[in-house]
Amino acid sequence: MxxxxxxxxxxxxxxxxxxxxxxxxxxxxxxxxxxxxxxGKPRPTTEAAVTYIDDSSMKLKLLDAKLEMTTKYGVxxxxxxxxxxxxxxxxxxVEVTEKVLHALxxxxxxxxxxxxxxxxxxxxxxxxxxxxxxxxxxxxxxxVGRRADEIxxxxxxxxxxxxxxxxxxxxxxxxxxxxxxRLTAEVLRVRTFQFGEQALKLAxxxxxxxxxxxxxxxxAAAAAPPAPGNMxxxxxxxxxxxxxxxxxxxxxxxxxPNLWGTDVYTLDSNLASAVVHAGLAxxxxxxxxxxxxxxxPQQFVSTFRNNVNSTAYGAYPxxxxxxxxx
Numbered sequence: 001m002x003x004x005x006x007x008x009x010x011x012x013x014x015x016x017x018x019x020x021x022x023x024x025x026x027x028x029x030x031x032x033x034x035x036x037x038x039x040g041k042p043r044p045t046t047e048a049a050v051t052y053i054d055d056s057s058m059k060l061k062l063l064d065a066k067l068e069m070t071t072k073y074g075v076x077x078x079x080x081x082x083x084x085x086x087x088x089x090x091x092x093x094v095e096v097t098e099k100v101l102h103a104l105x106x107x108x109x110x111x112x113x114x115x116x117x118x119x120x121x122x123x124x125x126x127x128x129x130x131x132x133x134x135x136x137x138x139x140x141x142x143x144v145g146r147r148a149d150e151i152x153x154x155x156x157x158x159x160x161x162x163x164x165x166x167x168x169x170x171x172x173x174x175x176x177x178x179x180x181x182r183l184t185a186e187v188l189r190v191r192t193f194q195f196g197e198q199a200l201k202l203a204x205x206x207x208x209x210x211x212x213x214x215x216x217x218x219x220a221a222a223a224a225p226p227a228p229g230n231m232x233x234x235x236x237x238x239x240x241x242x243x244x245x246x247x248x249x250x251x252x253x254x255x256x257p258n259l260w261g262t263d264v265y266t267l268d269s270n271l272a273s274a275v276v277h278a279g280l281a282x283x284x285x286x287x288x289x290x291x292x293x294x295x296x297p298q299q300f301v302s303t304f305r306n307n308v309n310s311t312a313y314g315a316y317p318x319x320x321x322x323x324x325x326x
């Protein structure tokens with residue numbers, strides 16, 4: 001039986017809940033469909049910032065007055081003005097999952113080059129492919145199982161642990177409530193400075209924060225303890241989390257960032273360099289970050305990001321750290 005048929009148990013409706021986080025061409029804001037646009041009277045707006053699944057972010061104004069949400073207690077409507085934060089459930093378009101399934105089906109192809117191309121394609125899909133790749137590891141076909149294990153190992157080494165977690169439900173927070181369920185809309189109507197009125201697909205979003213209710217960065221930084229140079233003091237303390245105020249490293253000729261790894265860094269990697277490399281701060285900018293100590297990968301990967309170069313490294317048994325994305 002072809003491998004593709006093996007994975008066809010994923011019904012089209014269920015496909016929308018398969019893991020989605022890796023950048024596979026995030027659609028970004030789309031023009032608001034005419035059917036969604038209201039005419040005439042002005043609409044109230046709520047200022048917010050969204051983080052996309054590829055960790056890029058955008059400031060915007062929400063145009064919807066209410067969010068409809070299906071919960072185990074029934075369908076409710078949450079006034080947008082009351083929303084302080086939304087952690088979006090994992091969603092994936094059917095066509096993206098079909099792409100994963102077709103690539104998986106080629107892992108046991110008779111042509112070596114076809115198998116190699118499918119392997120590389122799944123590595124590029126990363127988090128979006130990860131759940132089905134894990135299932136493929138258990139395949140009865142030895143070639144499929146071996147390649148799926150190789151792909152899964154690659155994805156784990158390249159991806160923050162938090163991004164590999166499937167989020168089944170949307171979580172909406174207000175000042176006095178945390179509501180778990182599924183938002184019924186497929187898009188949020190927003191207005192952005194760059195693109196005007198748009199419709200953001202929920203499948204492309206990870207987190208929304210209402211900025212009007214947030215604490216200014218300067219106040220948050222003043223309240224958080226200053227960061228140590230690195231996390232070496234937390235050796236073997238896997239799962240340990242700490243929140244710090246960190247001022248981003250400023251790259252200059254001859255300056256050594258003392259950084260090893262990508263997204264997951266050795267414990268002795270400089271925190272100021274890591275926040276710039278990870279895209280969480282600009283050089284000289286002070287941000288508040290949460291850091292988690294994690295199991296070290298077998299290899300730490302070198303990349304050049306945001307003008308900061310990280311170095312590759314082998315085994316580092318003491319541990320590693322990653323930033324907890326908010």
